[in-house]
Amino acid sequence: MSNTVFHSTDLLIPEASLLPKWAVIACDQYTSEPEYWEAVKAEAGDAPSALNLIFPEAWLKEDRSKRIAFINESMRDCLNRNILKAYPSSYVYVERTLVNGTIRRGIVGAVDLDAYDYAADAHSAIRATERTVVERIPPRVAIRKDAPLELTHVLMLCDDEQETLIETLTAEKETLPLLYDFDLMQGGGHIAGWLVDGEAKERLEARIAAYEQRMKAKYAAIGVSPILYAVGDGNHSLATAKNCWEAIKQEHPEQAQNHPARCAMVELENIRDAAQQFEPIHRVVTGIDPQKLADELTSVCASGGYPIRVISADSDGVFFLNPSLGELPVAILQRFLDEVVNPDQIDYIHGDDTAARLGRQPGAMAFLLPGIPKEGLFPGIAKDGVLPRKTFSMGHACEKRYYLEARRIR
Numbered sequence: 001m002s003n004t005v006f007h008s009t010d011l012l013i014p015e016a017s018l019l020p021k022w023a024v025i026a027c028d029q030y031t032s033e034p035e036y037w038e039a040v041k042a043e044a045g046d047a048p049s050a051l052n053l054i055f056p057e058a059w060l061k062e063d064r065s066k067r068i069a070f071i072n073e074s075m076r077d078c079l080n081r082n083i084l085k086a087y088p089s090s091y092v093y094v095e096r097t098l099v100n101g102t103i104r105r106g107i108v109g110a111v112d113l114d115a116y117d118y119a120a121d122a123h124s125a126i127r128a129t130e131r132t133v134v135e136r137i138p139p140r141v142a143i144r145k146d147a148p149l150e151l152t153h154v155l156m157l158c159d160d161e162q163e164t165l166i167e168t169l170t171a172e173k174e175t176l177p178l179l180y181d182f183d184l185m186q187g188g189g190h191i192a193g194w195l196v197d198g199e200a201k202e203r204l205e206a207r208i209a210a211y212e213q214r215m216k217a218k219y220a221a222i223g224v225s226p227i228l229y230a231v232g233d234g235n236h237s238l239a240t241a242k243n244c245w246e247a248i249k250q251e252h253p254e255q256a257q258n259h260p261a262r263c264a265m266v267e268l269e270n271i272r273d274a275a276q277q278f279e280p281i282h283r284v285v286t287g288i289d290p291q292k293l294a295d296e297l298t299s300v301c302a303s304g305g306y307p308i309r310v311i312s313a314d315s316d317g318v319f320f321l322n323p324s325l326g327e328l329p330v331a332i333l334q335r336f337l338d339e340v341v342n343p344d345q346i347d348y349i350h351g352d353d354t355a356a357r358l359g360r361q362p363g364a365m366a367f368l369l370p371g372i373p374k375e376g377l378f379p380g381i382a383k384d385g386v387l388p389r390k391t392f393s394m395g396h397a398c399e400k401r402y403y404l405e406a407r408r409i410r
Contacts, residue, residue, distance in 0.1 A: 002112070003209065004205065004208050004209050004212055005111055005112050005115045005125045005126060005212060005228055005229065006109055006110070006111050006156070006158075006208055006212075006228075006229060006266075006268055007109060007110055007111075007112070007205070007208070007263075008089045008090055008091050008109055008110070008201060008205070009089070009090070009109055009110035009263060009265060009407055010086065010087070010088050010089060010090075010260075010407055010408065011086070011087040011090050011092065011108070011265075011405050011406075011407055012084035012085065012086055012087075012149070012405065012406040012407055012408070013084060013085055013087065013092075013179060013180070013404070013405050013406070014048060014083055014084055014085070015085060016179070016180050016181075016182070018047065018048055018083070019180050019182050019404065020182050020183065020184075020185065021043065021044045021045065021047040021048070021049050021185070022044075022047070022048055022049050022050050022404070023050060023182075023184055023185070023188075023191070023402040023403060023404045024040055024044070024049065024050050024051045024054070024185065024402060024403055025040075025153075025184075025186070025188060025397075025398070025400055025401075025402050025403075026153035026233075026234065026400040026401055026402070026403070027054045027055060027056045027057055027153070028057050028153075028236075029397045029400050030056075030058060030397060031056075031057045031058050032058070033058065034058045034059070036058070036186065037056045037058050037059065039186060040185065040186060043185050043186070044185075048078065048081075048083050050151055050402075050403040050404070050406075052070070052071065052074035053071055053074055053075055053078070053149065053151055053403070053406075054071070054151065054403060055067055055068070055071060055143050060139070064139070064142065068142060068143050068146075071143065071147065072146055072147055072148070075147055075148050075149045076148060078149070078406075079148065079149070084406060087179075087195060087197070089197070089201075090195055090196060090197045090201065091107050091108060091109045091195075091196035091197075091201060091204065092107070092108040092179060092193045092194065092195060092196065092405060093105075093106075093107055093166075093169040093170075093173060093176065093193065093194045093196050094106045094107070094108060094191065094192070094193045094267060095170075095173075095191070095192045095193075096189060096190070096191050096399075097189050097190040097191070097192075098189045098275075098395070098399050099187065099189050099398060099399070102275045103275060104269065104273070104275040104276070104399075105166045105167070105169075105170060105269065105270075105273060105275070106155070106166060106267040106268055106269040107165065107166055107169065107196070107204075107267065107268045108152075108193070108265065108266070108267050108268075108405050109265070109266065109268060110263040110264060110265050110266065110407070111126055111156065111229065111263060111264055111266055112262065112263060113241060113242050113245045113261075113262055113263060113264055114245075114262065115228075116238065116242055116264075117242075118132040118231075118235065118238070118239045118242065118386075119386075120385050120386050121385050122385070122386070123225035124225075125212075125226065125227065125228040125229065126156075126227075126228065126229045126230070126231070127227050127229075127230055127231070127381055127386060128230070128231050128235045128238075128239070128386045129157075129230050129231055129232060129235065129377070129381060129386065129387055129391070129392075130235060130386060130387050130388070130389055130390070130391050131386050131387070131388060131389045132235055132236060132239050132386075133236070133389070134239075136236045137236060137239055137240055137243055140236060140237065140240035141240055141243055141244055143240075144240055144241065144244050144409075145244050145247070147409065147410075148408060148409070148410055149406045149407065149408060149409065150241070150264065150265055150406065150407055150409045151265075151403040151404075151405070151406050152234070152237070152264070152265040152266055152267070152401070152403070152405070153233070153234050153237065153400060153401040153402070153403060154231065154233065154234035154235075154237055154238050154264065154265075154266040154267065154401070155231075155232040155233040155234060155266070155267055155269055155394065155401055156229050156230070156231060156232065156266040156267065156268045156269070157229065157230045157231070157232040157268075157269055157270070157271045157276075157377075158211065158228070158229055158268055158269070158270055158271065159215065159230075159270075159271050159272065159377075159378040160211055160270045160271075160272060161272055161375075162211075162214075163270065163272065164207045164210070164211060165204070165207055165208060165211055165268070165270065166268070166269065166270050166273070167270070167273075168203075168204075168207065169194075169196065169200075169204065172200060173194050175200070176194035176195060176196060176200060177194060177195040178192070178193075178194055178195075179193045179194060179195050180192065180193050180404075181193075184402055186398070187398050188398055188399075188402060189398070189399070191402065191404070193404075211228075212228050215227070215228045216228070219382055224382045224383060225382065226382070227378050227381055227382045229268070230271075230377065230378060230381060232269065232271075232394050233394050233400065233401065234266075234401070238264055238266070241261070241264040242264075244261060245259075245261050245262055248261050260407070260408055260409050260410065261409040261410060265405065265406075265407050267401060271374050271377060271378070272374060276374065276394070277394075277395065278371055278372050278374070278377075278392040278393070278394060279350065279371065279392060279393045279394075279395075280330070280368075280369040280370060280371050280372065280392060281348050281349065281350060281369070281390045281391065281392060281393055282348070282349045282350075282351075282352070282355035282366060282367060282368050282369055283333065283334075283337060283346055283347070283348065283349070283355075283366070283367040283369070284346070284347045284349050284355055284358045284359055284364060284365070284366045284367075285337065285341055285345050285346055285347075285364065285365050285366075285367070286345055286347070286361070286363060286364045287345050287363055287364075288341060288345065288363060288364070288365060289363075290312035290313065290314065290315070290363070290364070290365045291314075293340070293341075293365055294310065294312070294315070294319075294365070296336075296340055297310070297319055297336065298319075299336075300321055300322055300325055300332055300333075300335075300336045301319050301320050301321055301322055302320060302321075302322035302323070302324070303320060304320065305320035305321045305322050305323050306320060306321040306323060306329035306332070306370070307319070307320055307321075307370070308320075308321060308329055308333065308367055308368060308369055308370070309366075309367075309368040310365065310366070310367055310368075311355075311356050311359035311360060311365065311366040311368065312359055312360065312364065312365045312366070313360050313361065313362055313364070316356075321333065326380075326384050327376055327379060327380035327383055327384050328372060328376060328380045328384070328387065328391075329369060329370060330369050330372070330387065330388060330391050330392075331380070331384055331387060331388055331391075333367055333369065334388035334389075334391075335388070337367075348389075348390035349366075350393060352368055355367075355368055356368065371392075372391065372392050
């Protein structure tokens, strides 16, 4: 195994001419829009497609065992027909051009699952950003446990303040072999990827090692366990990989060192990149006495604290959450709400205007949260543990990661 938590892996990628119909968006998107997935199916047609290797959540009402058997057979067929070209021990530098023209940069590689823990109080090198809903894991395990391949929509975040990892590859890309460059289906924008191997790989791995050492030193200086990477998107998929790996270790402890399922493929992105926009997810509480709830809220407030806008039918004002209660206002607010109202009274809303409108309804109250400062995310998780559910959103549905690269996991 590598000496670093994030490292190269043996990648499998279809030839460039197949990719426009091969690459499809993350399976957990458009879950209430089956027509989107029907359009994807029609566009892919009979061509080789990652659609045949995943289980879109919009289709979960189908016969699951039949779909899983189809996925496994489709993976074996891809391998038998040599549709996927191998790139041993490599990385891919990726540029994703979003619909608004913004370019989001990343590196496809792998992470060591022994360095990852999704528990709320984890002290591991890789941590979840938001609380994992464990009930969502078993159905995903059923899909992965016998699959010969993995594809990924996991976006992993580093906190590279010096911009030495991904941004350096941006400057080097003209010297790297271009692997793909095409428009993504169904309005997903554009994507290009360059192979990172040979001397470029060696330089990158030296920078990865230096980054990980910097992060360890940074957190040692404040007396908390270092967090090197955080899961920005796809936490339940990574948690599934972790559970499957733990089962393999139990069954075959002699393979614990070098089994391919010990690692999971991810795309690493820098939280400091200007293209990373974290949109707040607001809270609207219904079925309450707004004045009583406002009075109770003062128990977690303090002068000069974190400002949040609170809206009801009769009021629209700002409360200041006590900063001694946590690093992030969303964590303070969520703990408060969990203690005073039932979970089914809380709704999680995108957009200021929508939240404000819903908060003005009788018996309701809206809490409009500020955006999460990028520099506060890693320290917040390190000190307070994983964030509450529905803390932030990384872009819109069409901006999520598309399945493109693959790797063997058995």
